[in-house]
Amino acid sequence: MKHPLPARPAHICVLRLSALGDVCNLVPTVRALQRCWPDARISWIVGRAEHSLLAGLEGVEFVVYDKHSGVAGMRALWRELADTRFDVLLHMQQSIRASLLSLGLKARVRLGYDRERAKDWQTFFTHRRLAPHPRAHVLQSFMDFARALGVEDDRLEWGIPLPDAAIGEAQEFLDGRPALVISPCASPRPRNYRNWTAQGYAAVIDHAWRRHGLTTFLTGGNSDQEREMCRLIRAGVSEAEPVELLGRTSLKGLLALIARARAVIAPDSGPVHMANAMHTPVVGLYATTNPQRAAPWCWREQVVNRYPDAVRHYLHQSPDDIAWGRRVRHEAAMSLITVDDVTERLDALLALGRDGEDDACDPIDGRSLYQESPDA
Structure with a gap:
């Protein structure tokens, strides 16, 4: 075999630059590698924003790369790692940028x-x-890298650290109020179409206040799209004024806020996976992306899943007949989700609390995550 995989790697390079949800899903793979080889060095090449979320992760040496720095940034990173030779490079980023970046890295x-x-x-x-793995969830695909190296203990563990400053930031915003965190918008990319309706969110906010006494905190960035969405949500609320935090939290502060929330609601985006990592009940809203591939793993049975309906209605096909993970790129697809869909899921999650989390996510549970997914 020309390039054998190391039986006991001393220095592992993880190449995954983005995005926030994906790096959250990758952390359990890093933890599995650490359990198998506690003395191994792990260097993770990661994007700037993603690093701010993961900073302080025990036993990981982060190499931060600015994805917008172009060729100059690549050359700077290559110079930084010029004297480093990895036993194995785990190429986990499916992008031409990451592949070009990998050319300047030394790995056996x-x-x-x-x-x-x-x-x-x-x-x-x-x-x-990797060996083929049809119909794999994103988290399973990452763990496949560890399994390819011979790791057998694939229990799920996150342990993303929260500094005191982030905890204080969240506590100041919460001010003792029981919280529902809603992050209404996914990344504003062309033809993304993952966002639900402002009217729907407004109705859910009123329901959460009326039924459960929850104050809603609206989170996100400062884009015009997010600002307009939150303006429409607040205009549609009749009983419970939400607290708008757009652009006011650090990523660690948002993670701390999510960790202390009673529940989170968001479309397929970073916050649903951040909630998953913090063991916070989360209602993911899915119609344009396949939740079997991209739902928050621990709460995948609790998502609102209108993806099969969207495939039939807008692609005029059966979900079984399309490529795994294919997106429904239609601006009206998320409107298939009803207010009742969301409030019913929210009520059920709040009744269960954190004890309702899937057993596959218990870090002390001995079962393999692959035993939890019949599609694997």
């Missing part, structure tokens, strides 16, 4: 996705590929 073997899961010609930049 480069492990990437199998042909079906690889994108942007990633297979041309790797020596070895």
Whole structure:
């Protein structure tokens, strides 16, 4: 075998730059590697925003890369790592940018996705590929890298640290109020179409206050789209004025806020996976993306899933007949989600509390995460 995988790697490189939800889903793989080889060095090449979320992760040496720095940024990172040779590079980012970045890194073997899961010609930049894993969840796909190296203990563990400053930030915003966190918007990218309706969110906010006494905290960035969405939500609320925190929290502060919330509601975006990592009950809203592939893992049975309806209505196909993970790129697809869909899920989650979390996510549970998914 020309490029054998190391039996006991001393220095592992994780190449995953983005995004917030994906890096949250990758942390359990890093933890599994650490359990198997506690003396191994793990260097994680990561984006700037993602690093601010993960900073302080025990046993990980972060190498921060500015995704907008172009060729100059690549060359700077190559110079920084010029004297470093990795036993194995785990190429977990399916993008041409990441593949080009990998060319300047020294590694004895480069492990990437199998042909079906690889994108942007990633297979041309790797020596070895994962075994095929049809219909895998994103979290499972990441864990496949550890399993390919021989890791057997794939229990899920996060332990993303929260500094005192972030905890204080969250406590100041909460001011003792029981909280529902709603992050209404996914990343504002062309033809993303993951956002639900402002009217729907407003009705859920009133319900959460009336039924459960929860104050809603609206979170997100400062984009015009997010500002307009929150303006419409607040205009539609009749009973409970939400607290708007757009652009007012650090990422660690948002993580601390989520950790202390009674529940989180958001579309397929970073906050649902941040909630998952903090073991906070979360209602994910899915119609344009497949929750079997991208739902918050621990709460995947509790998502609002209108994806099959959207596939039939807008793609005129059966979900079984389309490519795994195909998106429904129609601006009206999320309107298939009803207020009752969301409030029923929220009520059920609040009745269960954190004890309702899927057993597969208990870090002391001995079962493999693969035993929890019949589609794996």
